[in-house]
Amino acid sequence: AQSVAQPEDQVNVAEGNPLTVKCTYSVSGNPYLFWYVQYPNRGLQFLLKYITGDNLVKGSYGFEAEFNKSQTSFHLKKPSALVSDSALYFCAVRDNQGGKLIFGQGTELSVKP
């Protein structure tokens, strides 16, 4: 069965510092990975995806993610965090037997001034 795991429930970062939100995956075949962000009382917003190609994927709002096949990881990164980046972040993998997304449990990112 395919799955993703986000090992940290919460990540705290000072504004201006780099941030990393971790995600590891377990899939059979080639992974099709996503990152989404959720602000309070809102739906999920798409940030970026990885299908094949470059291991460094650039997305919205200055976010990027690094795909590492040997470590089965797909960590989300940003060089300089903003207070407005504070939100709930979800990693997801597309089920290869259908179109559904399988989500991690989410990581709460808190960026302090």
Add this chain to the structure above:
Amino acid sequence: KAGVTQTPRYLIKTRGQQVTLSCSPISGHRSVSWYQQTPGQGLQFLFEYFSETQRNKGNFPGRFSGRQFSNSRSEMNVSTLELGDSALYLCASSLWTAKGDIQYFGAGTRLSVL
């Protein structure tokens, strides 16, 4: 281009009642998926519809059902509501392209069952 629209945004129901939630996808998107989000279980897939046909279904009881209309709009219905059905219900629409598909989510319907 308008995003995914879900109505209503909030609902309060009592146990035993039924409820219908609505989702209008992004124009041109033919696939609609539904997810349930709760603090305890996280985000769980309910079902996916494509061209009015259910293409995929998650592990939810038969009280949860859905349908899709010819204009791609979708509804989900929950009958005989239970307290545990209280959740944020999210709808997502997608369009398959040569570069794959991306699911775009609506703001959700927050259902409270009393």
